[in-house]
Amino acid sequence: MNLGTTFPLSAPIQPHAGDSFAITFAPLSLEEVYALADDPGNGxxxxxxxxxxxxxxxxxVVALEYQAYEPMALRVFEQIAAEIRKTWPxxxxxxxxHRTGRLQIGEISVLVAVGCPHRSEAFEACRYAxxxxxxQAPIWKKEHWEDGSSSWVSIGACEQNC
Known part of the structure; x- marks a missing residue:
C-alpha cells in the first residue's frame, strides 16, 4: 500500500453502485453508514x-472546524474505493x-465503512481508506485552542495518529 501516490484526476471513475460518499454539515450517523455498508454478501x-x-x-482543544473542496474530495473518495477494489476485489x-463546519469535542468528523465477505480484508480496506x-483529500481543519488561539492544518499534514 503506497499512501504517497497521488491519484490522477483526469480519468473519469465509474463509482460502484453500492458505494456512498458524502461531505456534509449535518451530523454523521453510525447507524446510517453501517446500513449503507451492509450487504447480504458481507461476512x-x-x-x-x-x-x-x-x-x-x-x-x-475546545473545537475543530473542517473545510473541504467538496468536488475534489468526493472524487478522491471515489478513487479510494476504486483502489480498494483493485487490491481487495x-x-x-x-x-x-466526512463532516464540515465547527465540531465540538466528541462529535464524529469522519466515518469510513467497508463491507466484505471476510473480516481481514474489511479491516485492511478500511484502514487503507x-x-x-x-x-489525499482536500480537507482542512482548524484547531480552536482553550487559550482562544487557533490554527489551520491540512488533515494530510497530521501525523499518523491525528
Whole structure:
C-alpha cells in the first residue's frame, strides 16, 4: 500500500453502485453508514469513526472546524474505493462520509465503512481508506485552542495518529 501516490484526476471513475460518499454539515450517523455498508454478501462490516478529541500534542482543544473542496474530495473518495477494489476485489461496499463546519469535542468528523465477505480484508480496506483519505483529500481543519488561539492544518499534514 503506497499512501504517497497521488491519484490522477483526469480519468473519469465509474463509482460502484453500492458505494456512498458524502461531505456534509449535518451530523454523521453510525447507524446510517453501517446500513449503507451492509450487504447480504458481507461476512464483516468494519466501521472507523474519527472524533474530535480534547487535546492535540498535550494542548487543550475546545473545537475543530473542517473545510473541504467538496468536488475534489468526493472524487478522491471515489478513487479510494476504486483502489480498494483493485487490491481487495471481494469488497461489496465502501462508504466514506466526512463532516464540515465547527465540531465540538466528541462529535464524529469522519466515518469510513467497508463491507466484505471476510473480516481481514474489511479491516485492511478500511484502514487503507482512512489513511489514504487523510493524505489525499482536500480537507482542512482548524484547531480552536482553550487559550482562544487557533490554527489551520491540512488533515494530510497530521501525523499518523491525528
Amino acid at each position: 464483516a462490516v468494519v466501521v472507523m469513526s474519527g472524533m474530535v478529541r480534547n487535546k492535540t500534542d498535550g494542548k487543550p 471481494d469488497v461489496n461496499r465502501v462508504v466514506i462520509h 482512512i489513511d489514504t483519505l487523510k493524505h
